[in-house]
Amino acid sequence: MKQSNFIxxxxxxxxxxxxxxxxxxxxxxxxxxxxxxxxxMLAELTSPPHVPTPVGKRKAKKLIVKMEILEKxxxxxxxxxxxxxxxxxxxxxxxxxxxxxDEVEFHxxxxxxxxxxHNIDLHAVTGPGGGAESSFVAPGHEKVFSFKTLNPGLYVxxxxxxxxxxxxxxxxxxxxxxxxxxGLPLVDKEYYIMQGDFYTKGANGERGLxxxxxxxxxxxxxxxxxxxxxxxxxxxxxxxxAKVGETVRLFVGNGGPGLVSSFHVIGExxxxxxxxxxxxxxENVQTTLIPAGGAAMVEFRxxxxxxxxxxxxxxxxxxxxxxxxxxxxxxxEDKKIYSGEIRDDIYLPExxxxxxxxxxxxxxxxxxxAKSFEEQMEFxxxxxxxxxxxxxxxxxxxxxxxxxxxAKSDYLNADVDRSIGVVLNGLTGEIxxxxxxxxxxxxRQTLSSDEIANVLTYVYNSxxxxxxxxxxxxxxxxxxxx
Amino acid sequence: MKNHAFLxxxxxxxxxxxxxxxxxxxxxxxxxxxxxxxxRDSTVVEVNDFEMDMYPVTNAEYVNFVKQxxxxxxxxxxxxxxxxxxxxxxxxxxxxxxxxKPDSPVTYVSWFAAKDYCECQGKRLPTVDEWEYVAMADExxxxxxxxxxxxxxxxxxxxxxRSNENSIGLTPKNAWGVYDLHGLVWEWTLDFNSVxxxxxxxxxxxxxxxxxxxxxSVNATDLMNYAAFMRYAIRGSLKAKYSMxxxxxRCVQDINKVK
Numbered sequence: 001m002k003q004s005n006f007i008x009x010x011x012x013x014x015x016x017x018x019x020x021x022x023x024x025x026x027x028x029x030x031x032x033x034x035x036x037x038x039x040x041m042l043a044e045l046t047s048p049p050h051v052p053t054p055v056g057k058r059k060a061k062k063l064i065v066k067m068e069i070l071e072k073x074x075x076x077x078x079x080x081x082x083x084x085x086x087x088x089x090x091x092x093x094x095x096x097x098x099x100x101x102d103e104v105e106f107h108x109x110x111x112x113x114x115x116x117x118h119n120i121d122l123h124a125v126t127g128p129g130g131g132a133e134s135s136f137v138a139p140g141h142e143k144v145f146s147f148k149t150l151n152p153g154l155y156v157x158x159x160x161x162x163x164x165x166x167x168x169x170x171x172x173x174x175x176x177x178x179x180x181x182x183g184l185p186l187v188d189k190e191y192y193i194m195q196g197d198f199y200t201k202g203a204n205g206e207r208g209l210x211x212x213x214x215x216x217x218x219x220x221x222x223x224x225x226x227x228x229x230x231x232x233x234x235x236x237x238x239x240x241x242a243k244v245g246e247t248v249r250l251f252v253g254n255g256g257p258g259l260v261s262s263f264h265v266i267g268e269x270x271x272x273x274x275x276x277x278x279x280x281x282x283e284n285v286q287t288t289l290i291p292a293g294g295a296a297m298v299e300f301r302x303x304x305x306x307x308x309x310x311x312x313x314x315x316x317x318x319x320x321x322x323x324x325x326x327x328x329x330x331x332x333e334d335k336k337i338y339s340g341e342i343r344d345d346i347y348l349p350e351x352x353x354x355x356x357x358x359x360x361x362x363x364x365x366x367x368x369x370a371k372s373f374e375e376q377m378e379f380x381x382x383x384x385x386x387x388x389x390x391x392x393x394x395x396x397x398x399x400x401x402x403x404x405x406x407a408k409s410d411y412l413n414a415d416v417d418r419s420i421g422v423v424l425n426g427l428t429g430e431i432x433x434x435x436x437x438x439x440x441x442x443x444r445q446t447l448s449s450d451e452i453a454n455v456l457t458y459v460y461n462s463x464x465x466x467x468x469x470x471x472x473x474x475x476x477x478x479x480x481x482x
Numbered sequence: 483m484k485n486h487a488f489l490x491x492x493x494x495x496x497x498x499x500x501x502x503x504x505x506x507x508x509x510x511x512x513x514x515x516x517x518x519x520x521x522r523d524s525t526v527v528e529v530n531d532f533e534m535d536m537y538p539v540t541n542a543e544y545v546n547f548v549k550q551x552x553x554x555x556x557x558x559x560x561x562x563x564x565x566x567x568x569x570x571x572x573x574x575x576x577x578x579x580x581x582x583k584p585d586s587p588v589t590y591v592s593w594f595a596a597k598d599y600c601e602c603q604g605k606r607l608p609t610v611d612e613w614e615y616v617a618m619a620d621e622x623x624x625x626x627x628x629x630x631x632x633x634x635x636x637x638x639x640x641x642x643x644r645s646n647e648n649s650i651g652l653t654p655k656n657a658w659g660v661y662d663l664h665g666l667v668w669e670w671t672l673d674f675n676s677v678x679x680x681x682x683x684x685x686x687x688x689x690x691x692x693x694x695x696x697x698x699s700v701n702a703t704d705l706m707n708y709a710a711f712m713r714y715a716i717r718g719s720l721k722a723k724y725s726m727x728x729x730x731x732r733c734v735q736d737i738n739k740v741k
Binding site: 071072083113114116136139166214 | 641
């Protein structure tokens with residue numbers, strides 16, 4: 001018995017052992033490392049929002065990347081200057097496009113005018129520091145190192161020189177794409193977008209050259225959260241474009257240094273998202289999370305024309321700190337998919353009772369009662385413009401089929417007490433005014449007896465009505481009769 | 483014999499001002515013990531008394547130097563000791579380009595050249611510890627590192643472009659009477675590469691747990707370290723033959739030499 005237990009135990013252990021061996025057998029990287037390269041090629045680098053041409057069916061090559069580091073002054077938003085540290089002169093840095101198996105010979109050039117040493121950590125690199133150790137370069141020098149791209153995906157690269165956070169906060173990040181063999185499926189439009197947060201000495205919008213604020217960065221209190229390095233890099237004339245029916249692929253990265261992005265396009269649903277820039281594809285996504293130092297590829301077909309707003313859906317960042325871009329789509333409208341505005345209707349909440357504006361029951365009487373007819377007309381007009389005008393309109397003409405007229409109104413002139421009652425208590429249900437039927441709701445108005453007297457006097461003495469004068473006493477009488 | 487005595491007296495008379503001349507333009511620094519911002523082991527280091535140049539070496543001074551020592555002229559310098567950008571802002575062996583000012587700090591010089599320059603003046607390059615010791619003073623305090631304003635000013639300079647084109651002596655004099663340690667150019671130090679920065683700064687942080695803890699807390703120390711980080715980073719990125727647009731030097735000498 002004991003013996004058989006042992007045997008069973010042993011065989012289970014053996015099975016586990018075998019399975020784990022089997023698991024290990026396949027890994028892409030082993031294969032990718034063996035992909036042979038032939039020929040040399042100088043990599044095409046592009047500034048955002050553009051991306052280089054797709055790799056297509058090309059074989060793996062020795063790809064020479066020459067990346068120049070520039071520390072230079074730029075504009076964060078109108079009137080606000082900032083000294084950016086850049087890969088290739090832009091924030092984010094130049095887009096690098098490779099395929100699996102490429103041997104990338106990376107030349108990192110630190111411009112002689114620069115003050116600081118820099119390096120580069122590419123998340124696509126398998127090796128210590130992602131290349132940072134081998135690329136630490138003083139101003140006026142160039143470092144060369146090489147790596148083989150083993151894993152397909154969209155990767156962030158950034159500077160990793162002390163103080164790392166400051167180098168990233170000043171704009172030293174970008175994206176490198178490693179396409180699978182045969183390339184990504186072709187689409188009509190591809191764009192390069194990268195979010196970053198910036199920390200300036202002055203508050204958002206404070207003019208002049210703004211230095212970096214280390215304390216705010218440590219506290220992660222960003223003054224600017226932007227796409228492509230500055231406010232408005234993707235809006236107005238800088239908006240990215242597409243035509244109706246085209247498929248758009250956005251390579252979206254997040255340089256940080258501090259904040260995570262909730263990337264969303266208002267009015268679009270992402271058909272496909274390569275989550276975190278990897279192989280896993282999610283479909284029909286509204287908002288995709290992009291970690292600091294991470295990326296995602298989002299793809300969607302644009303079906304209708306219009307301007308689609310790209311945002312970080314941590315929404316104050318979009319509307320108050322700059323994380324806003326635009327995709328302008330031109331082409332034929334498709335009313336089946338999106339109609340546009342069909343009608344502008346009056347909305348009347350349903351319900352049995354008369355609707356009441358939220359208020360306390362106590363109505364404060366007008367401090368200065370009207371002393372004369374003229375004053376009554378004057379105060380009445382003020383009350384009318386504040387309270388009645390929106391529905392009954394400036395000349396008491398009302399809105400056809402919705403709000404009955406007060407001008408030359410038979411309903412109004414027929415019964416003063418009824419009119420006082422309507423203002424006091426509201427009115428709901430069908431009535432006929434000047435031969436037209438109305439079935440609406442008027443809420444009870446929050447007016448004092450004085451004010452009601454004034455406003456009704458104004459109404460009765462305007463627009464061809466019966467010129468009755470309504471007094472406070474008349475209003476109080478109706479009020480108390482209930 | 484009388485003649486001899488006269489000669490000796492004469493020699494002393496002639497040489498004495500020369501001896502003092504060595505100290506001209508220098509200020510004496512009283513040595514002490516201090517903890518560097520970010521040093522070998524973040525332990526206390528001791529600095530002896532020494533004298534330091536008030537200003538970085540200027541273009542004009544370097545022109546005189548290469549006239550006297552032709553081996554450091556642009557075309558004659560040995561490639562082992564200078565790289566391709568050595569004196570790249572010079573028109574020829576003896577003249578600066580027209581765009582350069584004589585009273586700007588000399589840059590585009592290698593460590594070998596800077597070291598030899600100082601030695602030819604009977605001086606030497608400062609050590610990192612000496613340089614950092616003097617550089618931690620602001621206008622009023624000899625150790626101003628805890629003041630936020632001190633660190634902010636230094637950080638601001640790291641962002642100011644083309645400061646190497648300024649003249650010497652325009653930044654405020656620090657409490658020791660030394661100018662331009664911050665705000666003009668980086669400066670060579672004798673043992674610039676003694677603090678091993680691998681270039682993988684995050685790893686460097688790992689090695690130095692004291693610093694890591696310091697960075698983890700939020701206070702003035704962080705800013706202080708960030709400014710220092712950048713100086714150590716630039717030193718770590720250098721090799722002795724490198725020349726750089728933003729890198730100059732100044733000399734020091736030991737006090738006992740000039741008794």
